Amino acid sequence: MEPSQATSICCSMIEKKDENTAVLYNADCPVCSFEIDHYAAYSAREALPIRFDDLNNASALEAWGIDPDRAARRLHVVQDGELLEGIPAFIALWERMPRYHRLAKLVSLPGVYHVACAVYDFILAPVIYWSHLRRIKKAAR
Numbered sequence: 001m002e003p004s005q006a007t008s009i010c011c012s013m014i015e016k017k018d019e020n021t022a023v024l025y026n027a028d029c030p031v032c033s034f035e036i037d038h039y040a041a042y043s044a045r046e047a048l049p050i051r052f053d054d055l056n057n058a059s060a061l062e063a064w065g066i067d068p069d070r071a072a073r074r075l076h077v078v079q080d081g082e083l084l085e086g087i088p089a090f091i092a093l094w095e096r097m098p099r100y101h102r103l104a105k106l107v108s109l110p111g112v113y114h115v116a117c118a119v120y121d122f123i124l125a126p127v128i129y130w131s132h133l134r135r136i137k138k139a140a141r
Contacts, residue, residue, distance in 0.1 A: 020049060021096050023089075024064050024076040027054040028135065031128055032075075042097060050096055072132050074125045086125065087117045 077089035094100035
């Protein structure tokens with residue numbers, strides 16, 4: 001799948017916000033929060049119009065219109081009303097951050113893009129999601 005063919009869904013609640021880029025991530029996930037907290041701090045320092053929403057916040061999740069399980073499976077970014085998931089979401093986020101423009105261009109290259117999608121979709125995202133389920137199960141005890 002090419003970046004331009006990424007899954008897209010209009011999210012009316014999100015696009016009504018002032019920011020044209022929003023990120024939905026799992027703040028309870030150590031891996032997710034480490035990376036996204038870095039992007040959020042950089043974004044704040046540079047005054048970039050990017051909003052970061054924690055999927056564990058019920059009202060934020062409701063505004064996204066995504067069920068909690070789907071939200072926890074991968075990174076989601078809304079860019080100008082288009083919902084992107086996985087590597088296309090990362091690329092959209094990186095494109096909005098000057099420090100990461102080159103990374104976005106590199107990961108968008110056809111061969112690199114396909115490998116990045118495969119690694120994220122079949123290795124990284126499932127492992128992170130499995131860890132998420134383990135944390136939930138452990139907390140329920």
